[in-house]
Amino acid sequence: MIERMSPLEIRDRIFELIKSHHMFFSTALPLIASENIVSEAVKQAIISDFGHRYAEGWPGERVYAGCRYIDEVEGITISLFKKLFSAEFVDVRPISGVTANLAVYTAFTTCGDVMMCLSIAKGGHISMGKREFGGTAGAVHGLDIEYFEFDVNEMNIDVDATIRKVKKLEKDNRIPKLIYFGGSVLLFEHPVKELSEFFKTYDSIVGYDAAHVAGLIAGGEFQNPLKEGADVVSMSTHKTFFGPQRGAILSFNKHSEAIKKAVFPGVVSNHHLHTLAGLAIASTEMIAFGKEYAKEVVRTAKKLGESLSSRGFNVLGEAKGFTDSHQLLIDVFEYGLGGDIEKLLERAGIIVNRNLLPYDPQRGLSFKNPGGIRIGVQEIVRLGINHKYADIIADFFEKIIIKKEDPKKVREDVKSFRKEFKSIKYCFEDISEAYKYIELVK
Numbered sequence: 316m317i318e319r320m321s322p323l324e325i326r327d328r329i330f331e332l333i334k335s336h337h338m339f340f341s342t343a344l345p346l347i348a349s350e351n352i353v354s355e356a357v358k359q360a361i362i363s364d365f366g367h368r369y370a371e372g373w374p375g376e377r378v379y380a381g382c383r384y385i386d387e388v389e390g391i392t393i394s395l396f397k398k399l400f401s402a403e404f405v406d407v408r409p410i411s412g413v414t415a416n417l418a419v420y421t422a423f424t425t426c427g428d429v430m431m432c433l434s435i436a437k438g439g440h441i442s443m444g445k446r447e448f449g450g451t452a453g454a455v456h457g458l459d460i461e462y463f464e465f466d467v468n469e470m471n472i473d474v475d476a477t478i479r480k481v482k483k484l485e486k487d488n489r490i491p492k493l494i495y496f497g498g499s500v501l502l503f504e505h506p507v508k509e510l511s512e513f514f515k516t517y518d519s520i521v522g523y524d525a526a527h528v529a530g531l532i533a534g535g536e537f538q539n540p541l542k543e544g545a546d547v548v549s550m551s552t553h554k555t556f557f558g559p560q561r562g563a564i565l566s567f568n569k570h571s572e573a574i575k576k577a578v579f580p581g582v583v584s585n586h587h588l589h590t591l592a593g594l595a596i597a598s599t600e601m602i603a604f605g606k607e608y609a610k611e612v613v614r615t616a617k618k619l620g621e622s623l624s625s626r627g628f629n630v631l632g633e634a635k636g637f638t639d640s641h642q643l644l645i646d647v648f649e650y651g652l653g654g655d656i657e658k659l660l661e662r663a664g665i666i667v668n669r670n671l672l673p674y675d676p677q678r679g680l681s682f683k684n685p686g687g688i689r690i691g692v693q694e695i696v697r698l699g700i701n702h703k704y705a706d707i708i709a710d711f712f713e714k715i716i717i718k719k720e721d722p723k724k725v726r727e728d729v730k731s732f733r734k735e736f737k738s739i740k741y742c743f744e745d746i747s748e749a750y751k752y753i754e755l756v757k
């Protein structure tokens with residue numbers, strides 16, 4: 316079809332597809348735990364001329380001319396981040412969470428060093444993955460990965476078993492150089508304090524991947540790893556934080572030179588200045604609304620966990636109140652595989668992702684079609700869909716997954732529910748129409 320179309324027709328088709336995407340999301344329930352939406356103010360910054368420029372190096376020490384305003388914006392962003400995270404040193408140049416992680420690996424390790432983190436089934440991210448899985452840590456940086464021991468009932472790192480494991484590794488001369496807490500499934504705070512003390516006896520560097528919980532940390536609702544013994548924190552800026560898709564690193568002044576060098580010239584050249592401008596605006600929104608937002612996100616997630624559990628769903632982490640973050644993890648295996656349930660929900664306009672559960676590998680399930688789904692409430696809370704609506708959302712899940720009702724029918728209910736929630740909350744202007752398609756050319 317594309318072969319028979321003119322470039323202009325193809326261009327218009329692309330715009331049509333983008334428009335359809337906007338229409339879909341404006342009538343859907345977006346529950347992917349790694350996504351969020353930005354305000355009109357952030358969008359305005361993103362379409363500015365910053366997006367056409369280069370600013371290699373550190374603010375004030377660039378190797379390109381024309382950066383005077385960019386430098387000031389970057390400087391302001393750094394100051395706002397220092398305040399939000401009580402951080403001594405901040406680098407906002409990584410262009411994504413993976414880039415931030417790679418910069419941390421580059422700053423503190425060399426190829427062949429051992430890194431300890433969570434396995435993917437237990438909540439780790441592929442950027443911490445082993446070489447044989449194509450993970451960034453193993454395949455790109457050559458790290459040798461060892462996993463934390465994990466307690467499935469607690470849905471957390473098992474401190475004692477991990478200490479025993481490290482003592483065994485010590486005998487084999489394989490002491491981890493870098494420890495990486497955090498991950499893609501992060502229901503409860505990690506034992507950073509307990510294990511940092513232990514790892515410091517080996518001079519290991521302690522890192523924390525806060526990609527998911529950055530906004531909750533900034534809002535004071537989740538552990539701040541820097542206050543619990545971590546040397547360095549990496550993050551994405553667009554999951555629970557209000558920013559466009561980007562990354563950042565927090566640390567202490569004593570590590571600043573190593574991190575700065577690892578970021579540039581290590582892993583970024585230009586650092587996508589339009590999203591830097593967006594991040595600057597998002598940081599002001601976080602300072603103004605972050606506390607209120609983070610509190611409501613955690614409250615909504617907990618309430619949704621209860622509502623789903625009371626309808627018969629196996630929501631993990633029940634013993635500890637299902638979650639202390641924006642996420643929920645549900646074992647749906649008795650109703651079908653995670654990938655099939657994900658597709659079924661999508662037909663009703665409910666968007667979640669399939670997720671590997673800690674014990675899935677033992678029951679022969681892989682990440683392609685695992686036994687779980689992951690839910691995040693951070694985006695719907697930004698639309699005003701808060702804890703008061705948890706029962707309504709849980710009803711949608713029950714109808715589709717347990718009662719096997721026709722998703723097409725539920726789709727209509729989802730659409731009519733969404734009609735009430737059109738604008739973006741927790742930002743300065745109340746004019747923001749979420750998912751509005753902005754037309755600059757006709």
Ligand SMILES: Cc1ncc(COP(=O)(O)O)c(C=O)c1O
Nearest residue numbers: 349411412413440498499526551
């Ligand atoms: C724990 C964790 N780290 C890093 C990333 C990657 O972040 P990005 O997509 O910003 O590169 C993700 C993505 O979801 C994640 O869950």
